[in-house]
Amino acid sequence: MIELPNEDLYEVIIRSLNRVNDLLVGHGERVAYSVMRLLEQDGRFSEEEISKIVWTVLFHDIGNFRKTDTWNLVQLENDQDYSHAIYGFLFLKTFFPFSQYATIVRYHHSTDAEIENACIEQKLKWVVKCLRIVDASDLYFVNNGRKDIDKAYTYFQNLSRRLFPAGLPIGSTDFSVMCDMDTIHYRLLERIKRQVLSSGEKEALLRTLVCSMDFRSHYTALHCSMMVRASDMLADCFELEPKVKNEIHIGAILHDLGKIAIPIEILESPGKLDGRLWEIMKSHVMITEDILKGCVSDEILQIAIRHHETLDGSGYPRGISGEELTLPQRIVAVGDIVSALSEERSYKQAFPLHEVMNILGQMCHAGKICPRVMKMLEDHSDSIYHAVLEEGLRTAEAFEQIYAKYYEFTQSSMQ
Structure with a gap:
């Protein structure tokens, strides 16, 4: 029986994920935070749905752990080797306690047409597009040495207009906070602390993390x-x-x-x-x-x-x-x-x-x-x-x- 408080469980998982690649320390949290802010403003998602999607987004790159060269994930993204999205989806479907949201990992690097043609409900398509936008924008930010947030924001806006021609509430992402990991960590933690997690769900989250390493x-x-x-x-x-x-x-x-x-x-x-x-x-x-x-x-x-x-x-x-x-x-x-x-x-x-x-x-x-x-x-x-x-x-x-x-x-x- 896993009796860890939510905040300690979250800390263990984040500390572990941040050990995979020095270049991408904080990437999962930054992306999860931006997606969370978009979901909060959209109005169609319950508190429980948002919390479960946040956990899913935190694990969105878990498919990369199977690679022998996990120290070069940024380059893998640049080379458009998106097979990790498929592996991550299959892995989360097997172990993750919120496997109903694994689909958003499956499509988070897909083309516009692939997302539109995917056999998933419209709400999840919306989440997939949000994840794709903020993930790509953060990697753009990382690839440019985290030095020019204005250029990264412009990149974010351009991608948003392409995927959401009718408009996306861009301001709701608080893009300027992307350099402030303390604030991002605190705000995500506040949400996770409020979530009701069973002992089984907590153990499944830990086993998802552990098996992602073992299954390399x-x-x-x-x-x-x-x-x-x-x-x-x-x-x-x-x-x-x-x-x-x-x-x-x-x-x-x-x-x-x-x-x-x-x-x-x-x-x-x-x-x-x-x-x-x-x-x-x-x-x-x-x-x-x-x-x-x-x-x-x-x-x-x-x-x-x-x-x-x-x-x-x-x-x-x-x-x-x-x-x-x-x-x-x-x-x-x-x-x-x-x-x-x-x-x-x-x-x-x-x-x-x-x-x-x-x-x-x-x-x-x-x-x-x-x-x-x-x-x-x-x-x-x-x-x-x-x-x-x-x-x-x-x-x-x-x-x-x-x-x-x-x-x-x-x-x-x-x-």
Whole structure:
């Protein structure tokens, strides 16, 4: 059960999205803010609809995360490689709690004619056009070094007149505020704070973020879901109180958020990382801490960032050892290893149960992982291992379906 306040959930997601590309820090918020202002003035949209569309717009570039060169998103936009809009649409249809609005992501780079001919209701066509205008205008602003807002505003006006010949309330976008990220962040946050979100919707928003990173590659696609399942089952075996089990669940979901800033070629390296590349890989833990600090309880934070620490102090990032590592932290550390061993990686095949247990047994004997957790895993190894594999299969099926549909879309658009 995700009990994060809306404002903390929002902060975690924004901090994560801003780690993808230094050039586009704030892009999602600026675009979401402008669309929000247009929706507010239009009068046809309820408060609930506006809030859900704001979340959708914040994720509008999520399709770009699948690319190996996410550090060059601005150039991708310039090259008119808009396949990410299709992938983003399919991804949001699968994971996003407000999937009814995924269509606006599908068409946000489409031609005028494609938007007009799209089989969607007129209200959403209007939103698509608004998103297209403000997204293109902000990228124009970014491409010009964020130095001449007047030129960007002129670009915005010209595109608005083309897509809305009858007129668009241009002044309602507060275009001059686009350089003031504090104001934009505050105004979006005020709206998000008022929104009623269920625990399930909050978890779906976090899983949308996490899966967008995992799904960059079939080698990473299964990890978080399998790791969370292993950690949850171990927590159940220990019969921990609900509050602690919930902290383990949330910490496990969030444990690898920092990998959003790690290049895919490092995550997928077929050989052992060493030197500078290994240091970059290890930095994902500290990035996770930067993202989560102040947004989750200290218990959840420490569970998330200590999953690579070991009892003998040889782990990272801080070399914490012994009694400093709580039982929930030890459980999640073992859950992470169970997942890693049970799934295929770029450098290995998935291991069968006996091999998973043999490796973990050796780690326990060497003083790396907790004997109590190891004993509990041994007592329930068959049920935990097969439940983890089942979770992996469900996630793999979602991954394959998204990419199969993506292939169909892209092939048909080329014909």
